[in-house]
Amino acid sequence: xxxxxxxxxxxxxxxxxxxxxxxxxxxxxxxxxxxxxxxxxxxxxxxxxxxxxxxxxxxxxxxxxxxxxxxxxxxxxxxxxxxxxxxxxxxxxxxxxxxxxxxxxxxxxxxxxxxxxxxxxxxxxxxxxxxxxxxxxxxxxxxxxxxxxxxxxxxxxxxxxxxxxxxxxxxxxxxxxxxxxxxxxxxxxxxxxxxxxxxxxxxxxxxxxxxxxxxxxxxxxxxxxxxxxxxxxxxxxxxxxxxxxxxxxxxxxxxxxxxxxxxxxxxxxxxxxxxxxxxxxxxxxxxxxxxxxxxxxxxxxxxxxxxxxxxxxxxxxxxxxxxxxxxxxxxxxxxxxxxxxxxxxxxxxxxxxxxxxxxxxx
Amino acid sequence: xxxxxxxxxxxxxxxxxxxxxxxxxxxxxxxxxxxxxxxxxxxxxxxxxxxxxxxxxxxxxxxxxxxxxxxxxxxxxxxxxxxxxxxxxxxxxxxxxxxxxxxxxxxxxxxxxxxxxxxxxxxxxxxxxxxxxxxxxxxxxxxxxxxxxxxxxxxxxxxxxxxxxxxxxxxxxxxxxxxxxxxxxxxxxxxxxxxxxxxxxxxxxxxxxxxxxxxxxxxxxxxxxxxxxxxxxxxxxxxxxxxxxxxxxxxxxxxxxxxxxxxxxxxxxxxxxxxxxxxxxxxxxxxxxxxxxxxxxxxxxxxxxxxxxxxxxxxxxxxxxxxxxxxxxxxxxxxxxxxxxxxxxxxxxxxxxxxxxxxxxx
DNA sequence: CTGAAAGCGCTTACAG
DNA sequence: CTGAAAGCGCTTACAG
Numbered sequence: 001x002x003x004x005x006x007x008x009x010x011x012x013x014x015x016x017x018x019x020x021x022x023x024x025x026x027x028x029x030x031x032x033x034x035x036x037x038x039x040x041x042x043x044x045x046x047x048x049x050x051x052x053x054x055x056x057x058x059x060x061x062x063x064x065x066x067x068x069x070x071x072x073x074x075x076x077x078x079x080x081x082x083x084x085x086x087x088x089x090x091x092x093x094x095x096x097x098x099x100x101x102x103x104x105x106x107x108x109x110x111x112x113x114x115x116x117x118x119x120x121x122x123x124x125x126x127x128x129x130x131x132x133x134x135x136x137x138x139x140x141x142x143x144x145x146x147x148x149x150x151x152x153x154x155x156x157x158x159x160x161x162x163x164x165x166x167x168x169x170x171x172x173x174x175x176x177x178x179x180x181x182x183x184x185x186x187x188x189x190x191x192x193x194x195x196x197x198x199x200x201x202x203x204x205x206x207x208x209x210x211x212x213x214x215x216x217x218x219x220x221x222x223x224x225x226x227x228x229x230x231x232x233x234x235x236x237x238x239x240x241x242x243x244x245x246x247x248x249x250x251x252x253x254x255x256x257x258x259x260x261x262x263x264x265x266x267x268x269x270x271x272x273x274x275x276x277x278x279x280x281x282x283x284x285x286x287x288x289x290x291x292x293x294x295x296x297x298x299x300x301x302x303x304x305x306x307x308x309x310x311x312x313x314x315x316x317x318x319x320x321x322x323x324x325x326x327x328x329x330x331x332x333x334x335x336x337x338x339x340x341x342x343x344x345x346x347x348x349x350x351x352x353x354x355x356x357x358x359x360x361x362x
Numbered sequence: 363x364x365x366x367x368x369x370x371x372x373x374x375x376x377x378x379x380x381x382x383x384x385x386x387x388x389x390x391x392x393x394x395x396x397x398x399x400x401x402x403x404x405x406x407x408x409x410x411x412x413x414x415x416x417x418x419x420x421x422x423x424x425x426x427x428x429x430x431x432x433x434x435x436x437x438x439x440x441x442x443x444x445x446x447x448x449x450x451x452x453x454x455x456x457x458x459x460x461x462x463x464x465x466x467x468x469x470x471x472x473x474x475x476x477x478x479x480x481x482x483x484x485x486x487x488x489x490x491x492x493x494x495x496x497x498x499x500x501x502x503x504x505x506x507x508x509x510x511x512x513x514x515x516x517x518x519x520x521x522x523x524x525x526x527x528x529x530x531x532x533x534x535x536x537x538x539x540x541x542x543x544x545x546x547x548x549x550x551x552x553x554x555x556x557x558x559x560x561x562x563x564x565x566x567x568x569x570x571x572x573x574x575x576x577x578x579x580x581x582x583x584x585x586x587x588x589x590x591x592x593x594x595x596x597x598x599x600x601x602x603x604x605x606x607x608x609x610x611x612x613x614x615x616x617x618x619x620x621x622x623x624x625x626x627x628x629x630x631x632x633x634x635x636x637x638x639x640x641x642x643x644x645x646x647x648x649x650x651x652x653x654x655x656x657x658x659x660x661x662x663x664x665x666x667x668x669x670x671x672x673x674x675x676x677x678x679x680x681x682x683x684x685x686x687x688x689x690x691x692x693x694x695x696x697x698x699x700x701x702x703x704x705x706x707x708x709x710x711x712x713x714x715x716x717x718x719x720x721x722x723x724x
Numbered sequence: 725c726t727g728a729a730a731g732c733g734c735t736t737a738c739a740g
Numbered sequence: 741c742t743g744a745a746a747g748c749g750c751t752t753a754c755a756g
Contacts, residue, residue: 020743052491056421057733060748072458085668092454096434099473109473111461129414254672306447310616382727419749422732
């Protein structure tokens, strides 16, 4: 069995190149300080020895972990309530793209898991205290999220993927976030269907509580609002103000979609198209309407997941590579390789990024 | 803005506790060496200061990264060919469970990505040379996988999730792996359906080339073989030897499943049940047979993904937590917190673990 | 059981 | 442009 060979150190590179440690370090970190011939010698030695700097030593000296952490969740559903066909699609794809974006800046991504919120606080605490990370990605944030308080107390830069709905400080630079504009998405789908000549465009989404605030207070409401505002504006012949016409709400499951299709077809037989809050719901509407009628309803979904591709319906695509790049920018600024507290008042980087989904027509 | 507070060091703990560094280190790493009263003092100081050892310093000194790496793939399909409804389910769930299992042993999981095989070699090379990891998880291995050669040359312990099909050294301790027994799975489903009284049990799977070797040479063939062997044994009334009776092969897509349902129903109208190679294929068979007949065919899928739950059909479940635990054992042995080269001839840990899926009946 | 000291492999002021 | 030296925060033989 091959034993792990002791990796070459900077000392060996210096010896082989016939220069001092300092020079080797300079060639690697500040090439400008060293004249070309010396650089060449050093680089040749680096190549010969297949040298890479020892990351632990560098981290110790620079006090920079050059790492960020992100939580991973299980996609295996344990209980009975539906979570759709591919609940983790966005999260998993985001983590993938985050790793891509981080690699581009020389940053490592460390994953962690949590059984419950307290467990997560412990894990984050350890990650920060051991100085394993100098930045954190938070997903699915709650109102008054205790994780934010913790991370702030540690002075570790963070960013949330998803707006902190309902938080007073939603637009404070203390609460940087990146999100995809759901309302814009459903509006876009509605408009496109209208432009294609359809006039009876319904909506199938998730349940939410009504309240008196003027702005949407969660994702469910946000996506619904995009459809409602747009169809109300386009179609003056009906009153959509109650929000009940042509729209239905149910669980995130194929069955939920099926139920809504049945409901909508019964109440509004003239309906032609249904804008849906998710690909799972869209599939439910598609299948059930195909069963009840000869010709299924036209549907659009959300996330452009494999489901929408396999069943060939339109869907709103979130550009997760761009989401990930934006997240990294908020942690590191426009360039450079350090995770740091960005001064959003002085730099061009924005603390809040709302990306627009695009409609993939099928 | 809260600046990142300088974390407490072992020196400060020692001062507060009124002991030497050495003693603090001992309390943390070898508690037995220190008497209880001293331990108490030290632990109190640790708590007061919220001290965690600096991971970089520990790594530098011990020359152990206490980290493993695993590749992440995108689940977003770029080209036209079907990859099913949830191609990444097993991989993503495995990475999640791997993180859980690693955390239990104090090991970090680092993710990386690769655009192509050469890129992956570069990434692995860097990870090893910078001593960021001391163990590696490899998925989707190829015949004569160059990654294995590379990692072996670095002397970094590794394990593959998935058997190295066709490799001469498949059962060598130089090639440790963990896998799920697909053949056993489809056999199990076939047997259960038979026991329930069904007699006309077909199979819908992926395409593969036939060859002259006696053993299956890939996953596709392995899953097919489980059905064929079992049904041949149970049903002496027919000849299944050609492997063509009651079985069909196609792409991993809903459409592929649909095509096979149509084909099987036409050729064998008496067919009642179809054992499928995946949940995606099972859904295709379910939907198409429901369209062609009043009563859809009974199907079973593979992976117990959300698809099988949403559409309520039976599926073969891989216990990925156990897969992950086995992977960690192969890298670290039965206990302890070091990633190392296990001497499989001397320890009870096995270099090859083939887990049995269980049938979730719905 | 406890302490003083060396050293892991880097980076970085500082001096030349 | 280059070199000798200090020090990051640990762990670990070694001496008491």
